[in-house]
Amino acid sequence: MSATVPKPAASTYAIEVQDLRVDxxxxxLNVVKDVSFxxxxxxxxxxxGESGSGxxxxxxxxxxxxxxxxxxxxxxxxxxxxxxxxxxERKQRTYRGGVISYxxxxxxxxxxxxxxxxxxxxxxxxxxxxxxxxxxxxxxGEILDEVKLPGDADFLHRCPHELSGGQxxxxxxxxxxxxxxxxxxxxEPTTGLDVTTQAYVLQMVRTLCREHKTAGVYASHDLAVVxxxxxxxxxxxxxRLVEFGPARAIMSGAGHPYSRxxxxxxxxxxRRRPLEAIRGRVPSLDERGEGCxxxxxxxxxxxxxxxxxxxxxxxxxxHVVRCLRVEAVRGTSARAPxxxxxxxxxxxxxxxxxxxxxxxxxxxxxxxxxxxxxxVPKGLVTALVGESGSGxxxLARCxxxxxxxxxxxxxxxxxRLKFGSHRRTVDQRxxxxxxxxxxxxxxxxxxxVGHAIAQPLRVLENxxxxxxxxERVVALLDEVSLNPYLAGRYPSQLSGGERQRVTIAxxxxxxxxxxxCDEITSALDVSVQAAILMLLKRLRAESDLTLLFVTHNxxxxxxxxxxxxxxxxxxxxxxxxxxxxxxxxRDPYTRQLLHDTPALVNS
Amino acid sequence: MQIEPTAEAPxxxxxxxxxxxxxxxxxxGKGGFRELLRNTLRLREGKIGLALVLFVLAVAFxxxxxxxxxxxxxxxxxxxxxxxxxxxxxxxLGRDVLSRFLHGGAVLLLLAFAxxxxxxxxxxxxxxxxxxxxxxxxxxIMRSLDVVLSFPSLLLAxxxxxxxxPKLWLIVLVVAASHTPYVARVVESSTLGLxxxxxxxxxxxxxxxxxxxxxxxxxxxxxxxxxxQFGLRLTYSIALIASLAYLGFGRPAPAVDWGMMINENQAxxxxxxxxxxVPIIAIAIITIGSNLLTDAFGRxxxxxxxxxxxx
Numbered sequence: 023m024s025a026t027v028p029k030p031a032a033s034t035y036a037i038e039v040q041d042l043r044v045d046x047x048x049x050x051l052n053v054v055k056d057v058s059f060x061x062x063x064x065x066x067x068x069x070x071g072e073s074g075s076g077x078x079x080x081x082x083x084x085x086x087x088x089x090x091x092x093x094x095x096x097x098x099x100x101x102x103x104x105x106x107x108x109x110x111e112r113k114q115r116t117y118r119g120g121v122i123s124y125x126x127x128x129x130x131x132x133x134x135x136x137x138x139x140x141x142x143x144x145x146x147x148x149x150x151x152x153x154x155x156x157x158x159x160x161x162x163g164e165i166l167d168e169v170k171l172p173g174d175a176d177f178l179h180r181c182p183h184e185l186s187g188g189q190x191x192x193x194x195x196x197x198x199x200x201x202x203x204x205x206x207x208x209x210e211p212t213t214g215l216d217v218t219t220q221a222y223v224l225q226m227v228r229t230l231c232r233e234h235k236t237a238g239v240y241a242s243h244d245l246a247v248v249x250x251x252x253x254x255x256x257x258x259x260x261x262r263l264v265e266f267g268p269a270r271a272i273m274s275g276a277g278h279p280y281s282r283x284x285x286x287x288x289x290x291x292x293r294r295r296p297l298e299a300i301r302g303r304v305p306s307l308d309e310r311g312e313g314c315x316x317x318x319x320x321x322x323x324x325x326x327x328x329x330x331x332x333x334x335x336x337x338x339x340x341h342v343v344r345c346l347r348v349e350a351v352r353g354t355s356a357r358a359p360x361x362x363x364x365x366x367x368x369x370x371x372x373x374x375x376x377x378x379x380x381x382x383x384x385x386x387x388x389x390x391x392x393x394x395x396x397x398v399p400k401g402l403v404t405a406l407v408g409e410s411g412s413g414x415x416x417l418a419r420c421x422x423x424x425x426x427x428x429x430x431x432x433x434x435x436x437x438r439l440k441f442g443s444h445r446r447t448v449d450q451r452x453x454x455x456x457x458x459x460x461x462x463x464x465x466x467x468x469x470x471v472g473h474a475i476a477q478p479l480r481v482l483e484n485x486x487x488x489x490x491x492x493e494r495v496v497a498l499l500d501e502v503s504l505n506p507y508l509a510g511r512y513p514s515q516l517s518g519g520e521r522q523r524v525t526i527a528x529x530x531x532x533x534x535x536x537x538x539c540d541e542i543t544s545a546l547d548v549s550v551q552a553a554i555l556m557l558l559k560r561l562r563a564e565s566d567l568t569l570l571f572v573t574h575n576x577x578x579x580x581x582x583x584x585x586x587x588x589x590x591x592x593x594x595x596x597x598x599x600x601x602x603x604x605x606x607x608r609d610p611y612t613r614q615l616l617h618d619t620p621a622l623v624n625s
Numbered sequence: 626m627q628i629e630p631t632a633e634a635p636x637x638x639x640x641x642x643x644x645x646x647x648x649x650x651x652x653x654g655k656g657g658f659r660e661l662l663r664n665t666l667r668l669r670e671g672k673i674g675l676a677l678v679l680f681v682l683a684v685a686f687x688x689x690x691x692x693x694x695x696x697x698x699x700x701x702x703x704x705x706x707x708x709x710x711x712x713x714x715x716x717x718l719g720r721d722v723l724s725r726f727l728h729g730g731a732v733l734l735l736l737a738f739a740x741x742x743x744x745x746x747x748x749x750x751x752x753x754x755x756x757x758x759x760x761x762x763x764x765x766i767m768r769s770l771d772v773v774l775s776f777p778s779l780l781l782a783x784x785x786x787x788x789x790x791p792k793l794w795l796i797v798l799v800v801a802a803s804h805t806p807y808v809a810r811v812v813e814s815s816t817l818g819l820x821x822x823x824x825x826x827x828x829x830x831x832x833x834x835x836x837x838x839x840x841x842x843x844x845x846x847x848x849x850x851x852x853x854q855f856g857l858r859l860t861y862s863i864a865l866i867a868s869l870a871y872l873g874f875g876r877p878a879p880a881v882d883w884g885m886m887i888n889e890n891q892a893x894x895x896x897x898x899x900x901x902x903v904p905i906i907a908i909a910i911i912t913i914g915s916n917l918l919t920d921a922f923g924r925x926x927x928x929x930x931x932x933x934x935x936x
Contacts, residue, residue, distance in 0.1 A: 424830055443830045451832055464823030468845035474824075481831050528827075 036237035068248030140178025267341030277343035375400035472509030671921030677914025685730025748808025756816025778803030856919025
């Protein structure tokens, strides 16, 4: 790709990647091909792509590392005139952590659980031969100050498990910046953190890169996350760099249909726009066809796209796109138009179909909900929003009958519900269904998809009904847009999005009137999230389903909900129609959440 | 530094239109154990293990039909070297070693199998209850089993056998009882790890009975460790029953038994090793075989079902 970019003096770049290629030699498959980019000191590159796009492979290959079975078969990664890939294993080790460092997705997994924080930081410095003991201590104090962690002896004496997830991630970042490297590679480091912590970590990374003139490579599936901090963006698909250019240019006018799709799947917290998912899914490595890798999912595809591999096209300064139809793509609007809101959100105070009154819930005698009053109107989507620990999941679980240590009133259609589903009647259990956050855990790995979907029918209706179980399973799969033949598959054979569709189908099986969705998209790529949200919207439009949607993401709320209740520390701090609450939030906590929600620069 | 699999791409092909529809009967159906078995036998350990086990089983159960002599008849002088009449020589009383060997496996293996089934069965049941119900019930079960665990199993077996006499059902019971606590522990810890999972909580929510949750949801997910336990316990059973026979607590005289053979002939092992070594080798082969088989089973259970064996 860089062939089209004039070559400046080597010293102006912190890292230059040229024609990087990774293969799985034993399976004779190519994973990554023709990846080239360069980055100036202090700049951040957003490396964007869905699961399966090869972004993690590229991120780790920058350090000369590939997973078992893989091999870097071509290209160069030049830092300060030295090709990291050409170094021998021992030399590479001194480069890793010293010249180029890595922050993994799961910080807990990267820290030694039995070693104290101070010792781990010191070990890193000592390995790279930095200074004497007291010099190193000074450097550690400095970096901890920069990541806003206390540097006192008490803190340094803690073990990783005594820190919160956010603190662990800051330690991992501190460790990455400790030796003042030229390049830091960050692999989705904020996945699993809530929005406020995420916003904080992102700003910290930006500041550290700027101040230390370190180039940052930030891999993520979500353009909105990197929108604020990235200078350049590289979009990856199927192991190819399909677009590379300045962040602003890509946000406002992406040239590749895939980049455009990734922009359009991001829900906008400020205005409601119709969601658009990218159709199809990332193909597996052995499904590669001729020509453009994206052709099968592309709305702009023409016959010539399938003829040969696409060469990069220069569309602006340092902006290249691997697409033959780039002009046509850039001719369409970057984002979906703002949607007119037809106000039927139940007004300022709603009459509830599902009513919660003075609900107090606790864990082992420790109260986590302090008197919740909530009215959920029939046929609408009501969102429950809050950070982790706000009590939103506990509230959802109380309603679903999964949490029993509670008192107060829960009422559906005028019928009072007991706490604990085993105390409820069969009809009540059929009427209220709950979808878990983690679809992988929510499905029995030893049972087929068909068995999972048929289970509530067997248990709650004794498998009786006008139609046979098989017919109903097929109908349900169809309803969530899954191919009926998936019924014979096991959960491990499905993608994350497909698994979540299966749990939705299972929840719909008994014809519930209330569907509780507990963070059901938080573990999914944004592109898959868009597809799931579209599915829920369709289901709601087709039936009279009352949805309770638990989430920490206000952009998702804007995209799907009619009403929203904001929870903070076990209390509802604000409640009302989405437009009202998000457009003019009254509570400072809501404002903070809104401020921290990642959004694209307005276009 | 742990890095995610390079190709995050799903290994399973994306839905293709012409993919054959699964037979309608299996749509809402069950299954899973058969795939596990198939995966086991795809592994090299699985194949070798199965071959070794089948070999010893064949010797033990088909052997009596091929035995050249009556196992209790004296055919030559004691400790005769191998010759054309007695291929493996004779034992301390001059009986044919080959014939005694071929006759001596079946009952031993049957007893061991029965004891393992009973022991693993009760252990699984107690472990499931203790792990799923927790609380006082779980504590009571596990602490009671700890008491049993604190006695050496051979000692416990000898105590009961010397009190009540060497009866077959008693041998099965005491050997089974020695397995129960170990199996219960493994099952309990596996169960504890599963009870908080979404799919178990879901079945609780829709009101599936506790018994059905334990048998239908949790049990299928602990089959792999359970089968490994079964193989391990089977080898212990063989060893324990052979030891009991060796110590004279086997079945009385006319019956033959590999453990008894070792006992009777050990005094002269240097001059005439065959009567001792042959049964020992048979026990070793079946032990190694069933261990390989269960190892393979455990590995197959760890691998995602349906995924082709990856590089």
